[in-house]
Amino acid sequence: DTEVTQTPKHLVMGMTNKKSLKCEQHMGHRAMYWYKQKAKKPPELMFVYSYEKLSINESVPSRFSPECPNSSLLNLHLHALQPEDSALYLCASSQDPGVVDGYTFGSGTRLTVV
């Protein structure tokens, strides 16, 4: 299995909703990442997990809450989002946080906040 799987593919949520994005990989990668990509912009790093511990938080608002329950799974919990948070949310993984070889992206979750 050489894929990063993200679910759901599409999500529409209200500003008072609580929802979660899920990311899964079974490549034995020990680093996992969340990126946010707005239309016609490059992906922007949000969080990095290294060996299941949060190692980088790029000053992301607290309405985004990451969680890494185990080495294969990464969640992004969403609460009280704003319409400007609508974007494509990408998960990625790599063998090791210091080794970018084998960096693999998921297909993303298209999030719309209404």
Next chain:
Amino acid sequence: DQQVKQNSPSLSVQEGRISILNCDYTNSMFDYFLWYKKYPAEGPTFLISISSIKDKNEDGRFTVFLNKSAKHLSLHIVPSQPGDSAVYFCAASPGNQFYFGTGTSLTVIP
């Protein structure tokens, strides 16, 4: 400040000809570079990589060139095919995370 720049937002090329996509970076600590291809509403798909110890890497129709002194990266696609039409991102890493360019939208005209 954008550390990785793709100054051409779009490029149109005739099928069968060469496509050349360019990328410039500012951080001399970057030592690993990738090109990604992205279709609308999908995640990026890895195309080709190069490390700073090389100046060229080839994979089929795709060749990446690295000029470290100029801090310049280019992707050559030969021959270009209509299925290559997509947005291409270059990305650079100092070893812990990637920094992305803003992308170049390539259209290959049949």
